[in-house]
Amino acid sequence: MGTGNEHRIVRLHRCWRPFAGLLGMAFTSWESRQGRAEAGMLVTWGAVIDLLARHRPNDAAVETGAQQTSYKQLLDLTHEIREQITRSPAGAGPIVIADDPGAGACAAIVAAQALGRAYVPLSASHPAPRIQQILAAVEPALIVQSDRTAIRMAEGLSGHYPLLTISRQLDNLSWARSPEPGANSPSPIGSDIAYVMFTSGTTGRPKGVPVRAKSLMAYLDVATKRFGVRPGDRASHFFDLTFDLSVHDVFVTLLGGGTLVVIPAEQRMLPARFIREKEISHWFSVPSAAESLQRVGALRPGVFPQLRQTLFCGEPLRWPVTEAWQSAAPNSRVINLYGPTEATIAISYYVVPRRRSRLDDIYGIVPIGRVFEGQHGRVFSRHEAGEQPNRGELQLSGSQVISGYLGAADGHDAFAPDPDGAVWYRTGDAVERDGGGLLHFLGRIDHQLKISGYRVEPAEIEDAIHRAFPACRSVVVRCDRGERRGLVAAIVCKEGDRPSASAVREACASSLPPYMIPAHVVELASWPVNANGKIDLSAVRRQLEENVGPDVVAQRGA
Amino acid sequence: MKMQSEYEIRGAVRRLVSERIDQVSLDDSASFLESTDLDSMGVVELLVAIEEEFSVSIDFVMIDPGSLMSVNGLTHHLSTLMDASNGGY
Numbered sequence: 001m002g003t004g005n006e007h008r009i010v011r012l013h014r015c016w017r018p019f020a021g022l023l024g025m026a027f028t029s030w031e032s033r034q035g036r037a038e039a040g041m042l043v044t045w046g047a048v049i050d051l052l053a054r055h056r057p058n059d060a061a062v063e064t065g066a067q068q069t070s071y072k073q074l075l076d077l078t079h080e081i082r083e084q085i086t087r088s089p090a091g092a093g094p095i096v097i098a099d100d101p102g103a104g105a106c107a108a109i110v111a112a113q114a115l116g117r118a119y120v121p122l123s124a125s126h127p128a129p130r131i132q133q134i135l136a137a138v139e140p141a142l143i144v145q146s147d148r149t150a151i152r153m154a155e156g157l158s159g160h161y162p163l164l165t166i167s168r169q170l171d172n173l174s175w176a177r178s179p180e181p182g183a184n185s186p187s188p189i190g191s192d193i194a195y196v197m198f199t200s201g202t203t204g205r206p207k208g209v210p211v212r213a214k215s216l217m218a219y220l221d222v223a224t225k226r227f228g229v230r231p232g233d234r235a236s237h238f239f240d241l242t243f244d245l246s247v248h249d250v251f252v253t254l255l256g257g258g259t260l261v262v263i264p265a266e267q268r269m270l271p272a273r274f275i276r277e278k279e280i281s282h283w284f285s286v287p288s289a290a291e292s293l294q295r296v297g298a299l300r301p302g303v304f305p306q307l308r309q310t311l312f313c314g315e316p317l318r319w320p321v322t323e324a325w326q327s328a329a330p331n332s333r334v335i336n337l338y339g340p341t342e343a344t345i346a347i348s349y350y351v352v353p354r355r356r357s358r359l360d361d362i363y364g365i366v367p368i369g370r371v372f373e374g375q376h377g378r379v380f381s382r383h384e385a386g387e388q389p390n391r392g393e394l395q396l397s398g399s400q401v402i403s404g405y406l407g408a409a410d411g412h413d414a415f416a417p418d419p420d421g422a423v424w425y426r427t428g429d430a431v432e433r434d435g436g437g438l439l440h441f442l443g444r445i446d447h448q449l450k451i452s453g454y455r456v457e458p459a460e461i462e463d464a465i466h467r468a469f470p471a472c473r474s475v476v477v478r479c480d481r482g483e484r485r486g487l488v489a490a491i492v493c494k495e496g497d498r499p500s501a502s503a504v505r506e507a508c509a510s511s512l513p514p515y516m517i518p519a520h521v522v523e524l525a526s527w528p529v530n531a532n533g534k535i536d537l538s539a540v541r542r543q544l545e546e547n548v549g550p551d552v553v554a555q556r557g558a
Numbered sequence: 559m560k561m562q563s564e565y566e567i568r569g570a571v572r573r574l575v576s577e578r579i580d581q582v583s584l585d586d587s588a589s590f591l592e593s594t595d596l597d598s599m600g601v602v603e604l605l606v607a608i609e610e611e612f613s614v615s616i617d618f619v620m621i622d623p624g625s626l627m628s629v630n631g632l633t634h635h636l637s638t639l640m641d642a643s644n645g646g647y
Contacts, residue, residue, distance in 0.1 A: 269599060269602050270618050273621060296618045297615065298618040303619050485603070506580070
């Protein structure tokens with residue numbers, strides 16, 4: 001057994017009691033020594049899948065299109081992956097998972113947990129240089145890929161790391177590149193880490209967020225109790241594996257014995273038919289998916305009668321779309337979750353009431369609610385003149401919060417140590433705490449942007465443009481009004497060296513993931529500046545939103 | 559609503575698509591998500607623009623959006639929609 005397995009423990013809550021007999025477990029330890037709040041039974045994560053496979057072998061664990069994988073099949077595949085790894089001379093580092101969401105990826109994730117290894121997800125939609133940067137940063141023991149994604153990812157996965165391929169039918173494992181004894185370099189990722197996610201960084205490189213198994217267990221403890229699923233439930237698998245909300249999809253659903261139903265990429269932003277046809281009972285997505293459905297008129301009253309729980313996370317949730325969702329899904333409770341990747345999936349929640357009260361509505365955004373029990377949040381205000389004491393930056397502390405980034409150069413100012421030894425993570429999110437103690441999201445205090453729930457550091461895109469076109473300077477903003485929406489890059493170039501809009505977008509595509517490629521590239525004659533002589537970002541955004549003229553650079557490129 | 563031939567519909571769909579992508583040419587059967595730089599939000603923008611251009615309402619509760627992810631798919635669906643709405647007149 002690998003070290004670190006002792007961390008891979010989950011607590012089964014009271015809601016499991018009805019299934020105690022089914023699982024053949026002695027649930028006597030429900031009555032805990034430490035009182036009701038701690039009641040539950042501690043088991044290893046692998047043991048839950050073992051139990052489900054033994055006692056509900058034919059229940060569907062994962063469904064992708066017409067392909068159904070039972071708990072028994074999932075367990076068998078997990079065992080085979082573990083065997084392949086333990087019998088090989090592959091090193092002790094993390095396991096990279098290069099696959100689309102599905103049963104193969106789930107089995108690889110479960111195998112990593114059972115072996116006490118971290119997993120690091122990669123997406124086939126990311127360009128090869130980014131994949132190579134991530135591989136170099138984590139020094140994996142091996143990469144697990146599927147033959148569905150192998151061709152698309154071949155360039156990114158080239159190199160010397162051992163490569164294990166899962167066949168499309170999940171019936172065969174083979175080494176595309178075999179491990180060599182003693183060939184692996186030591187990894188900076190320890191056995192206490194459950195997974196590493198990479199987010200956009202200001203340094204022009206992706207920033208690694210290592211999440212400890214202890215943090216994941218703390219999250220699952222709350223999530224399985226408050227937002228859990230049970231056998232027979234059908235939960236959506238909306239999120240790509242490189243988005244940390246996918247960790248909720250996989251772990252909460254499989255721990256609960258439910259069926260994880262993978263949504264095809266082309267239905268992701270308009271999922272009405274998927275939810276109905278697949279009889280989804282538990283939906284979890286970014287609010288954008290609901291916004292799109294509302295935009296095309298699909299959130300009609302009562303269209304989702306089978307939905308019983310809806311979670312939204314990743315972006316501010318607006319009241320109008322929430323109310324439209326409530327009427328479309330009359331039998332579903334709706335919960336707004338909030339949390340940066342650094343605080344493990346989500347760390348605050350708000351159960352949306354059937355009727356909106358005036359108190360819960362600040363600027364038309366649904367509250368992010370209260371911080372999970374056992375975790376800590378504070379509203380950090382500098383008490384500057386004119387600043388309200390109940391407003392400020394949300395700072396987080398507790399077992400769900402990471403202790404640092406993977407790269408030594410990243411995030412020195414992201415953590416604020418207190419004199420008493422506690423370390424607070426600075427979220428960069430401005431919040432207001434109302435009289436009832438609920439937290440309300442107000443916006444970012446820095447320049448970070450959110451695109452469909454993905455965090456985007458404009459500096460990383462501006463850096464990519466500058467490297468390709470040294471004669472140009474760019475500013476990337478998010479536009480929400482007018483003709484141009486989404487990510488827009490404004491550029492100012494020296495005379496005679498003007499790239500076309502498509503050349504700028506191509507340059508971005510060669511090193512950045514798709515959600516970081518500007519939808520529009522607009523050339524400005526000069527930068528609007530503020531009183532301090534700095535580029536005035538809101539004036540740039542206003543120009544881009546109000547100026548209905550054509551994209552000058554785009555025309556030139558046509 | 560003005561009667562439009564499938565040929566005219568296809569031409570208008572191609573135009574609306576090409577306005578939104580960097581690619582110089584696109585096969586009518588190619589998937590927007592796989593073969594162009596449109597992301598899922600870009601596809602939603604395209605579908606809304608198409609509803610406006612043709613003055614139709616696509617029922618996304620019943621329709622699999624996957625069947626509308628190519629010029630062929632869109633043309634086929636719009637032709638059916640417009641046939642149905644012109645029926646009897």
